[in-house]
Amino acid sequence: MNLSYWEIKCWLSNVDYTIIGSGIVGLNCALYLKNRFPKAKILILEKGTLPQGASTKNAGFACFGSLSEIIEDLQHHSKKEVLELVNKRINGLQLLRENLGDKTINYQNLGGYELFVDLDTELYESCLGKQEEVNKLLQPIFNKDVFSFVENKFSFNSIKPKYSLNQFEGEIDTGKMMEALLLKVQSLGIKILNNTAVESLSEISNTVKIKTNQFEFSSHKxxxxxxxFAKQLNISGVKPARAQVLITKPIDGLHIKGTFHLDRGYYYFRNIDNRILLGGGRNLDFITEETSDFGETEIIQNKLEELLKTTILPNTDFEIDHRWSGIMGVGKQKKAIVKQLSNNVFCGVRLGGMGVAIGSLVGKELADLL
Incomplete structure (x- = not known):
């Protein structure tokens, strides 16, 4: 790219902080850096036309874990670790709401439900039996019982007659959230360069030399x-996980309200603008879905449509309007990786599918490393 003197002078000279990624974490990191260092020159590099990954592609669940997920976490983590995970998600959601406002992101607390398929009696019985134990564990955070079992009031088919209700779960409008974050960042004079992919990094003294697909420049941090996409920048402990999603055309009289989890959270759906947004299914083919390539596969899309027909909308005609996918960062541990990698390079990655919940907090923690 043949840059002019003006472009180099205004955008790429004397850069104090460069952030790779204009998703929830990157934008929040920029906000907190600007708050701490108001005179600093901050530049965000984004390889997509819009934020890539999952920040503009998620389902908009303001959640912190279904009953079965927390029970499973207790099998692999101590009670203290599980409490820390839940607490971080709650604090992250609160931070998101405080930063942007409930009205701006269309936050609604309509509850979250976990459905259990008819054939999975073992999981159903486990959740029934351990609900009291989990409620007792979470009591110090919420001062109330989080989970209860309620009747199938939305007329879903082929599931157990009762499902688990999380009374504290909410939902947001993902597009409005990201639009507001971008506007807030840019209003502070923080520059964002889109369609700019980082190809390599090197440290020289107290600077980082950054080579992109468009140009090269240096940044202090x-x-x-x-x-x-952290793996592409040689960050260990995190791998990509693709999530496929579809959404129907508007459905008259759609009475479903709240956020819904099914089959240990591998499927999730909600009503947005009188449409059903349904995603998940990577458990059908973990190996193929461990990719940073966007796209859809027949096996998963067919399963999503089958769930709509047989379980979610068994007596309702619908049409699919749109399909897409997002890329999450996951690993063996659920705790996000927020650390210093070298003298002048830092990272905040591996959000484990909880970007809406913890993205704001991880962005703050990343900025606080400096």
Whole structure:
């Protein structure tokens, strides 16, 4: 790219902090850096036309874990660790709401439900039996019982007659959230360069030399907030996980309200603008879905449509309007990786599918590393 003197002078000279990734983490990191260092020159590099990964592609669940997920976490983590995970998600959601406002992101607390398929009696019985134990564990955070079992009031088919209700779960409008974050960041004079992919990094003395697909420049500090694409920048402990999604055309009289989890959270759906948004299914083919390539596969899309027909909308005609996918960052541990990688390079990645819940907090923690 043949840059002019003006472009080099205004955008790429004397850069204090460069952030890779303009998703939830990257934008929040920029906000907190600007708050701490108001005179600093901050530049965000984004390889997509819009934020890539999952920040503009998620389902908009303001959640912190279904009953079965927390029970499973207790099998692999201590009670203290599980409490810390839940607490971080709650604090992250609160931070998101305080930063942007409930009205701006269309936050609604309509409850979250976990459905259990008819054939999975073992999981159903486990959740029934351990509900009291989990409620007792979470009591110090919420001061109330979080989970209860309620009747199938939305007329879903082929599931157990009762499902688990999380009374504290909410939902947001993902597009409005990201639009507001971008506007807030840009209003502070923080620059975002889209369609700019980082190809290599090198440290020289107290600077980081950054080579992109468009140009090369130097920055005093570099902060990596690419989550699902972290592996491409040689960050260990995190791998990509693709999530496929579809949405129906508007459905008259759609009475379903709230957020819904099914089959240990591998499927999730909600009503947005009188449409059903349904995603998940990577458990059908983990190996294929461990990719940073966007796209859809027949096996998963067919399963999503089958769930709509047989379980979610068994007596309702619908049409599919749109399909897409997002890339998450996952790993063996559920705790996000927020650490210093070298003298001048830092990262905040591996959000484990909880970007809406913890993205704001991880962005703050990343900025606080400096």
């Amino acid at each position: 570099l902060l990596i907030a690419t989550n699902g």
